[in-house]
Amino acid sequence: xxxxxxxxxxxxxxxxxxxxxxxxxxxxxxxxxxxxxxxxxxxxxxxxxxxxxxxxxxxxxxxxxxxxxxxxxxxxxxxxxxxxxxxxxxxxxxxxxxxxxxxxxxxxxxxxxxxxxxxxxxxxxxxxxxxxxxxxxxxxxxxxxxxxxxxxxxxxxxxxxxxxxxxxxxxxxxxxxxxxxxxxxxxxxxxxxxxxxxxxxxxxxxxxxxxxxxxxxxxxxxxxxxxxxxxxxxxxxxxxxxxxxxxxxxxxxxxxxxxxxxxxxxxxxxxxxxxxxxxxxxxxxxxxxxxxxxxxxxxxxxxxxxxxxxxxxxxxxxxxxxxxxxxxxxxxxxxxxxxxxxxxxxxxxxxxxxxxxxxxxxxxxxxxxxxxxxxxxxxxxxxxxxxxxxxxxxxxxxxxxxxxxxxxxxxxxxxxxxxxxxxxxxxxxxxxxxxxxxxxxxxxxxxxxxxxxxxxxxxxxxxxxxxxxxxxxxxxxxxxxxxxxxxxxxxxxxxxxxxxxxxxxxxxxxxxxx
Numbered sequence: 001x002x003x004x005x006x007x008x009x010x011x012x013x014x015x016x017x018x019x020x021x022x023x024x025x026x027x028x029x030x031x032x033x034x035x036x037x038x039x040x041x042x043x044x045x046x047x048x049x050x051x052x053x054x055x056x057x058x059x060x061x062x063x064x065x066x067x068x069x070x071x072x073x074x075x076x077x078x079x080x081x082x083x084x085x086x087x088x089x090x091x092x093x094x095x096x097x098x099x100x101x102x103x104x105x106x107x108x109x110x111x112x113x114x115x116x117x118x119x120x121x122x123x124x125x126x127x128x129x130x131x132x133x134x135x136x137x138x139x140x141x142x143x144x145x146x147x148x149x150x151x152x153x154x155x156x157x158x159x160x161x162x163x164x165x166x167x168x169x170x171x172x173x174x175x176x177x178x179x180x181x182x183x184x185x186x187x188x189x190x191x192x193x194x195x196x197x198x199x200x201x202x203x204x205x206x207x208x209x210x211x212x213x214x215x216x217x218x219x220x221x222x223x224x225x226x227x228x229x230x231x232x233x234x235x236x237x238x239x240x241x242x243x244x245x246x247x248x249x250x251x252x253x254x255x256x257x258x259x260x261x262x263x264x265x266x267x268x269x270x271x272x273x274x275x276x277x278x279x280x281x282x283x284x285x286x287x288x289x290x291x292x293x294x295x296x297x298x299x300x301x302x303x304x305x306x307x308x309x310x311x312x313x314x315x316x317x318x319x320x321x322x323x324x325x326x327x328x329x330x331x332x333x334x335x336x337x338x339x340x341x342x343x344x345x346x347x348x349x350x351x352x353x354x355x356x357x358x359x360x361x362x363x364x365x366x367x368x369x370x371x372x373x374x375x376x377x378x379x380x381x382x383x384x385x386x387x388x389x390x391x392x393x394x395x396x397x398x399x400x401x402x403x404x405x406x407x408x409x410x411x412x413x414x415x416x417x418x419x420x421x422x423x424x425x426x427x428x429x430x431x432x433x434x435x436x437x438x439x440x441x442x443x444x445x446x447x448x449x450x451x452x453x454x455x456x457x458x459x460x461x462x463x464x465x466x467x468x469x470x471x472x473x474x475x476x477x478x479x480x481x482x483x484x485x486x487x488x489x490x491x492x493x494x495x496x497x498x499x500x501x502x503x504x505x506x507x508x509x510x511x512x513x514x
Contacts, residue, residue, distance in 0.1 A: 003132030004029035004163035009170045010139040012039040020054040024071030026098030029163040046420035048079035053392025055093045056086035061400035065092040065146040073113030083122040085384035089235040092151030101161035124152035132165035140171035149179040150301030182307035191314035194224040198264035202228045206270035208304040211238040216308035218244035218322035233381040240376035256287045268296045327373040333491040341491040343370035349498035350374040359390030360409040363437040388417025398430035406432045413442045425507040426482030433501045474511035485509030
């Protein structure tokens with residue numbers, strides 16, 4: 001057994017049995033070990049950003065880390081944008097990054113780089129195995145780091161000679177993984193605030209946005225009169241009929257300030273202090289109103305479900321205290337395609353237990369209320385803001401939950417960043433519907449141009465924002481990757497395309513031309 005095989009066996013023994021990979025020369029002994037050891041499913045991505053994004057999506061739905069296999073420093077660098085998104089989402093990932101044989105590093109070959117330096121900004125744990133007999137132990141430590149609370153990105157750098165040299169060990173994850181509980185004092189303080197006067201917002205994130213967390217929050221809100229909201233972007237939220245619907249803090253600063261203006265207290269349940277996505281001239285960075293106090297009830301990684309249960313007990317709230325929410329009537333739309341008709345069609349089409357990946361950017365801002373009373377589903381968003389997030393995350397979600405339909409909603413500009421995802425979806429036969437909103441522009445940037453006070457864009461500026469000359473042909477692009485699709489230009493065409501895609505297994509694409 002060599003070091004690479006000892007690592008593969010260690011990963012499998014400790015429950016890491018999915019590898020999203022884009023390997024190179026230095027990783028060939030790891031690749032060879034996959035043939036010798038049963039139990040590891042390997043999914044090839046044609047770009048490292050697809051690989052790292054898929055690992056993010058897998059963790060969000062499975063709650064357990066996958067591993068990635070990346071080629072040296074440049075391979076890791078190609079995957080950093082989606083590792084940034086995964087870090088912001090608190091996704092646990094074990095990165096395996098190949099390195100030159102240790103004696104070869106000093107030769108300064110073309111691919112030589114500071115891999116540890118590249119890894120550290122996105123990784124909470126980084127280690128280079130010094131020799132083959134350390135690899136299994138280091139692998140177990142990386143798994144422990146990825147599974148910690150809160151979960152983390154762990155990067156293990158595997159030199160080629162450590163991979164090909166002899167090893168004789170398979171390691172166990174020995175660290176006791178205990179999730180931090182919560183502060184009883186924070187519960188008492190929160191209960192006191194809720195019993196007091198003044199408008200109070202319960203701002204939820206993380207595990208508090210599961211079906212159980214939302215139900216508890218609904219009871220607390222019904223009993224105390226507090227308002228409940230989610231952050232603007234959330235790693236995963238339970239939504240749909242029978243679940244407590246909470247709105248999110250709006251993205252535009254003016255709207256966020258207006259929504260938050262009434263509150264005198266904001267209680268953070270795994271959430272962060274509300275801040276603007278960017279700095280804008282003459283606009284505040286912090287969105288809370290003047291005189292509003294922010295209080296932390298639970299931090300990321302703490303047991304927010306137990307904390308909400310304790311809070312409910314402290315204020316005498318029961319699940320039956322939740323105020324009924326009137327469902328919104330939704331029907332299949334007719335006529336032209338616009339933001340409202342698109343939202344209606346998607347709300348009607350979402351099947352039971354679907355997973356919705358939302359990178360619709362400007363088109364999708366009105367989707368949230370319209371889909372509140374669709375069939376029960378999970379809604380995943382981009383936590384880090386680096387685009388090219390959704391199509392790789394859809395891969396990971398589909399691998400984690402093959403029995404569930406995955407709906408990926410993405411703008412045409414974002415989709416081009418990780419177009420290669422479609423190929424992986426086709427190769428693996430993943431049950432993913434990709435809906436591309438083709439407005440032929442970085443529409444978000446057109447709005448931001450105005451938001452930062454840059455004036456009226458001229459020809460050169462518009463050339464930097466538009467996606468025409470030539471227009472992107474998404475049906476042809478999808479077909480070239482092995483995914484069948486169709487373009488739609490009316491609500492009726494969109495309705496039919498959605499119905500067909502939901503009835504079929506395997507990857508499909510709809511090009512919504514607006």
